Each structure stands twice: as structure tokens, then as C-alpha cells.
Amino acid sequence: MSDNCFIDGLKILKKSSKEAVGSINEFEEFKEYMHVERPIQNELFDIIKKANDADGPQLILVCGGVGDGKSHTISYLKHRYPELLNNFNIHNDATESNSPDKSAIETLDEILWPFSDNNLENILKRDKWIVAINLGTLNNFINSEFSSNYSKLLEYIEENNILESEVSDEVQNISENFHHVNFSDYQLYTVSNDGVKSKYIENIIGKIIGKNGENPFYRGYSGLCSNCSEKDKCPVKINYELISNEKFREKLIEIIIEAIIKYKLIISTRDILNFMYYLIVTPELDSHASENIKDKINSQKTIDYIQSLTPYLVFEGQESSKIMKFISNLNPLNKRNKDLDLLLIELNTSENLLNMVNSYSKFEKIPNFENEISDGSSISKSDKKTLIEFIIRSRLFFEDSSDSMKDAIYGDYLKNLYLLNKHEKNKDIKTIHEDIKKAIYCWNGNGIGENLLNVSTGSKQFKYLISHSLEIKPNYESFKPRSESCHELLKFLPYLQLDYSLNDTNIKIEVDYFLYELLMKIKEGYRPNKKDKSTNIKFNSQMSKISTIGSQNELYVAKIGDDEIKFKLEYDDEFKEYTISGVR
Structure with a gap:
């Protein structure tokens, strides 16, 4: 700490300070003092101890997103427990290549080669690796030309839903060779x-x-x-x-x-x-x-x-x-x-x-x-x-x-975030599903009738509404109570995820805060504009797909401003003809 001014001592906190720069093999006194334990650190440490005591090749995937603390956590454990971590090879950034003439995916293939299907059978191999990897890179690898050599690893990734938008309290597929932690399951x-x-x-x-x-x-x-x-x-x-x-x-x-x-x-x-x-x-x-x-x-x-x-x-x-x-x-x-x-x-x-x-x-x-x-x-x-x-x-x-x-609105969003991640079926869960369902029906304007979804005509016209039949039902089949009995959730998705059945087709909808705010306005009668739809392009794309799920053989037409007269246009597959009839 400086002898001149308190500000000088605080400057170590700045992102531009020299203490902000480090590597996995460095853990200065300042970083050690500032280190704060997270639950995922203890989870990773337990896995490392288990893998260290195990026979055969051991691969620990430390998965997550950019900047979520994977490297820092590994660096801290290496500093704190050097005798344990020295038994492992560590690849700290699977987005980087070790050689200028090789891509990151080719480098990753080299690192993971001891865990290919053929090498896992080699009882003489005792490779132990910790690989920090972004989920996007992992997804690219399993879709690359190298993936055919890693069927067992791919099976582990798939059965544990590592690349899926799901949070699990327990490992679904316990492997003798593979282990993982996912920083994306934990929030700050x-x-x-x-x-x-x-x-x-x-x-x-x-x-x-x-x-x-x-x-x-x-x-x-x-x-x-x-x-x-x-x-x-x-x-x-x-x-x-x-x-x-x-x-x-x-x-x-x-x-x-x-x-x-x-x-x-x-x-x-x-x-x-x-x-x-x-x-x-x-x-x-x-x-x-x-x-x-x-x-x-x-x-x-x-x-x-x-x-x-x-x-x-x-x-x-x-x-x-x-x-x-x-x-x-x-x-x-x-x-x-x-x-x-x-x-x-x-x-x-x-x-x-x-x-x-x-x-x-x-x-x-x-x-x-x-x-x-x-x-x-x-x-x-x-x-x-x-x-x-x-x-x-x-x-x-x-x-x-x-x-x-x-x-x-933010308060309601937090309440629903907890309930949907807790997986407890109650009246509040039913309410949020019904609210979002109503907003889906109104995304392209209020439908002509119940269970009718407006269809975009592809051109600007303001005289008629065209809808088709679409039944949307909340799907609670995957709604299994969490084994985590704690009142406070440590692992959860940072957005609302809702499941619906649409004419026997299942669809998952991810709702972040600003989409939630918009959908609540739509539920109350607001009509989304072009900017709203472009801002929420993923959801708008889902709505386009949802529109194709509705009945293709019947359309309902009504003149805007006239609630009395509606027409139903039906197509008969058997006789290849259309019929039109008035409905009330």
C-alpha cells in the first residue's frame, strides 16, 4: 500500500493494473488474498481427487462460457494443491491452438487422443487430463471430422446433457474415464x-x-x-x-x-x-x-x-x-x-x-x-x-x-425464475404458462377466436385477419421436482424455460427478462412492432415455426373491425376442393 495516498493502494483493483495479467501457472499474493470460493470449485476439487485415485485414463472436462472463471479456478487449485494437480496434464484454453499450422479443433483432437475409442482399451495408458473448454468449442468438436473416433466420449456428453439447456443435480452417466463440471449451471x-x-x-x-x-x-x-x-x-x-x-x-x-x-x-x-x-x-x-x-x-x-x-x-x-x-x-x-x-x-x-x-x-x-x-x-x-x-x-x-x-415486472420475473427452476407444480406455475400461451396467440395480433393463431400474409394489408387452428397446451412431463431440497438454488438456468405441446408437437421456449416484459405487454393488448420482433429474433423465428404447426387445411377470415361476420375456408384432401362457410 502506497505511503502517499489511499488511492494509490486502490489502483491494484483496476483492470489495467499489472496484477490483472496472469497465467494458469501464476497465482500472486494479491490473487490469493482476493480469491473467493464458489460451490463449483468444491465440486471440481472432489472430481479431481476421485480421478487421481482411479485407474485408467481420466478426462475432466471443465465446461462453460467465456469469462466465467474456469481458468481462475483451475489456477487456484493448482496453486493450492500442487502435489495433487501435478498428476494431471492441464489444457487451459481449448479455443487456442498449440501450433500455428493447426486449428484449435486439431489441437483438441491431439489432446483428447488418449481418450479415443481405441486408446481407452489400452490398459498401459494412464493419462490424466483436465481440459477447460467453452461449450461452443465442445459443440464444434463433436460435429467435426474427428468425432467418429470418440463415440464413448460423445455418449457421455449426450447422456449428461452437457450441451443442452438443462440443469441436473446429479451425473446421469457415471463413467470410469470421463468426468465434468459445467460452469454454465452456476450463476454469480x-x-x-x-x-x-x-x-x-x-x-x-x-x-x-x-x-x-x-x-x-x-x-x-x-x-x-x-x-x-x-x-x-x-x-x-x-x-x-x-x-x-x-x-x-x-x-x-x-x-x-x-x-x-x-x-x-x-x-x-x-x-x-x-x-x-x-x-x-x-x-x-x-x-x-x-x-x-x-x-x-x-x-x-x-x-x-x-x-x-x-x-x-x-x-x-x-x-x-x-x-x-x-x-x-x-x-x-x-x-x-x-x-x-x-x-x-x-x-x-x-x-x-x-x-x-x-x-x-x-x-x-x-x-x-x-x-x-x-x-x-x-x-x-x-x-x-x-x-x-x-x-x-x-x-x-x-x-x-x-x-x-x-x-x-422484474419482481414477477424473479419469482417465476425460481419456480420454473425449482420444478414445483402449483398454481403459480400454471399461471405463468397460461400468460405466455396467451402472448403467443397474440404475437401477430389478437386471433379471430379461441385457439386461433393469426397468420402473416406476407404483405401489408389492414382489412382482414387470417387465422388457423392451433392448440397450445403446457407440457409438464419433463417437470420433475429437483432433488435439491435447499430453499436457495445454486444451480439453475438464468432464464425462464417453458415446454408446450402444439398439436402434438413439443417445443421449448426460452424467455429472458426483456422478452418476458414484452410478452406481458402483449398479453394485455400491446401489438409488437418490427423493432420488437427484430430485437427478439430467436423467439420471432420460433413463432414462424409455430405458425406452420397449425392446421393447414382450414383458415378463418374476418374483416378488421367487424366482430360479427367470420368465414371458414376448408380444404378437402379427399375431393381436392375448397369450401367456405360463415361462422359466428
Whole structure:
């Protein structure tokens, strides 16, 4: 930790710091201190111990997506248990080639060759491998020309649904030679009937603010900030103290998880550390040399100070942090409603905004440097806007959540996320299936009648609706209760997955948050536009396929705006003729 300024010691958290760079054979003191255990680490360690004691070739596939922690976990275990891990060959990135004249798939074939069908029969072979591999690369390999040599491995992959959108509590096919863990089954957060939490993110932040002698950041804060001549004016000091506040930290983690769920973020530990740095240190202070920081702090204005505080920064740092870029979309000012509008009116007409800042933010009194913000209407429009923004954002962190600050659709989505992953059949499960079913029927506009799905005519016309018959029923056959009895789910799909039978054809529908939000609007009568359909192109493509499942031998036609007269057009396969009849 630097002897000059607390900020210097915090810079190790930045993504650009030299400590951010490492390899599987390196695990520096800082990384060891910052390491936080995850359930999948213990699962992988148990598999490694089992494979180490086993006879015959042993292959451990560490599967997942980009940036989900596969390499870090293997690196940590190699550092922590070198005698055990030295018994294994490790290929840490199956997207890379070991040779410039070979593709990644060819390299992977070389590595996996001891586990080909022929070599598995060679009792003299005792190869033990740990291979970290992205699911996309694994999928490419099993569809490559080399796959014919690996029927046993492919059988293991298929029977354990490694490439499928399913989460299993148990290995379905226990193999003597093959083992796997799947990072895609685990998220950075857990889900329960009470909402979402992240012990992992909480523990990472705890490494930064924990009040103990092992924490280099706390040592720097307590040693440098308490003796600093600018401690009463320093936003970095108060931001560190603010993040140490349990209630504030809980809300901060909720916001991070909301961004992960809504925007399907894949974030690493390094992303979280970089995010925490820019919650504490403004980009402006970050850019100054440590010997100039005190002068900069001493010359700041009250508005500069307020804009440097965490409740303001968290929604402003789009350029500083990957996480902030998306959190900026969750700015509470974007959620307009009656309660918020009334508060904005009150703030805009207030004669003493600074008092209201102190009241709503629950800070110790915000310093009014040189009495810059005076009572009355002398404050500039831009400064007034900043103060109001700060008050609204602080209210999100410091007040008990009121209905005006809650996202009801997001709350319903979390509830359904838990229920669908828990696989408990109840009235709520029936409700979500019926809601999505109704939205499917209305995707191309309200149908002419019950169980009728509108058909796109392929050209713009606004006089007639054309529908065909399609029966959609929820399919609960695969809805088996999870063996995991815990109230809090550790392994789950990060989206809603619903199964339906459509005229005896089974189809699975994946619904992420923004598609869910759209479908709930459609259920209430909203008509999706071209942008909605292009944004949800996968679901729109599914809807096109669903349209072909409906009856092809009968169509229903109605004039738009006339609910009384409908016509049914039928085709008789036997006599090769059409008939048309009026229906009510």
C-alpha cells in the first residue's frame, strides 16, 4: 500500500493494473488474498481427487462460457494443491491452438487422443487430463471430422446433457474415464422465493472493506485517511466508508444482479474489482498523480464533491466499467410514476435543496464549500439538476424500498425464475404458462377466436385477419421436482424455460427478462412492432415455426373491425376442393 495516498493502494483493483495479467501457472499474493470460493470449485476439487485415485485414463472436462472463471479456478487449485494437480496434464484454453499450422479443433483432437475409442482399451495408458473448454468449442468438436473416433466420449456428453439447456443435480452417466463440471449451471447469484442474492459478490466486496489486519485496503484507509489533511473533503474516503455500510452494500449487490439478469452479463471477478474501484475513485481523481490529489480535492466545489460520491457515480461511469455501462440503464430517474413525479415537483420548488440532499441521502452533512449553494433560487439549472439526481439516486440506497422504486415486472420475473427452476407444480406455475400461451396467440395480433393463431400474409394489408387452428397446451412431463431440497438454488438456468405441446408437437421456449416484459405487454393488448420482433429474433423465428404447426387445411377470415361476420375456408384432401362457410 502506497505511503502517499489511499488511492494509490486502490489502483491494484483496476483492470489495467499489472496484477490483472496472469497465467494458469501464476497465482500472486494479491490473487490469493482476493480469491473467493464458489460451490463449483468444491465440486471440481472432489472430481479431481476421485480421478487421481482411479485407474485408467481420466478426462475432466471443465465446461462453460467465456469469462466465467474456469481458468481462475483451475489456477487456484493448482496453486493450492500442487502435489495433487501435478498428476494431471492441464489444457487451459481449448479455443487456442498449440501450433500455428493447426486449428484449435486439431489441437483438441491431439489432446483428447488418449481418450479415443481405441486408446481407452489400452490398459498401459494412464493419462490424466483436465481440459477447460467453452461449450461452443465442445459443440464444434463433436460435429467435426474427428468425432467418429470418440463415440464413448460423445455418449457421455449426450447422456449428461452437457450441451443442452438443462440443469441436473446429479451425473446421469457415471463413467470410469470421463468426468465434468459445467460452469454454465452456476450463476454469480442464487435464487430463492425471497429473491436473488450473491454471496460471491458480497465476499469479493468484503475483501476490500473487511476490517481486519489481512486486508491491505483497510490498512491503507485507516493508516492514510485518518491522518490526511483533506479527510473532511475527500469523496474517496466517504465512498469507502459508504460501501462499508451493510444496507448500502446490499442494495448495491441487488443492482449488480439486476444488471446481470436483464442484460445477460457475463462478468469476471476482475470486472467486479474494476467496478468497485470506480465506485470509490472518480476518473478525474484517478488521472491525477498522488502528489496532486490533495490540491485537486482542496479546490473542488460542492457540486464536484456530490458528483464524486458513490450514489451518483454508480449510474454515471459508462466509460469506466463494463458493469457501470449497463447499470446506467437502471437509473431510478428512468422509472417515471406518480410518486416520483410528485417528489420531483417538491424538489424543483424547494428553496433549500442542500438540506434536502442531507435529508434524503442520510449522509453526514454534505459540506457546502465556501457557501456555494445558497438558499433561494440563485443555484444554476445544471447544479440544481445534479442535486436532484443525487437525491433520487441516494433515495434508492438509503430509503426502504417503496413501490415507486420497485420494478414490478422484474419482481414477477424473479419469482417465476425460481419456480420454473425449482420444478414445483402449483398454481403459480400454471399461471405463468397460461400468460405466455396467451402472448403467443397474440404475437401477430389478437386471433379471430379461441385457439386461433393469426397468420402473416406476407404483405401489408389492414382489412382482414387470417387465422388457423392451433392448440397450445403446457407440457409438464419433463417437470420433475429437483432433488435439491435447499430453499436457495445454486444451480439453475438464468432464464425462464417453458415446454408446450402444439398439436402434438413439443417445443421449448426460452424467455429472458426483456422478452418476458414484452410478452406481458402483449398479453394485455400491446401489438409488437418490427423493432420488437427484430430485437427478439430467436423467439420471432420460433413463432414462424409455430405458425406452420397449425392446421393447414382450414383458415378463418374476418374483416378488421367487424366482430360479427367470420368465414371458414376448408380444404378437402379427399375431393381436392375448397369450401367456405360463415361462422359466428
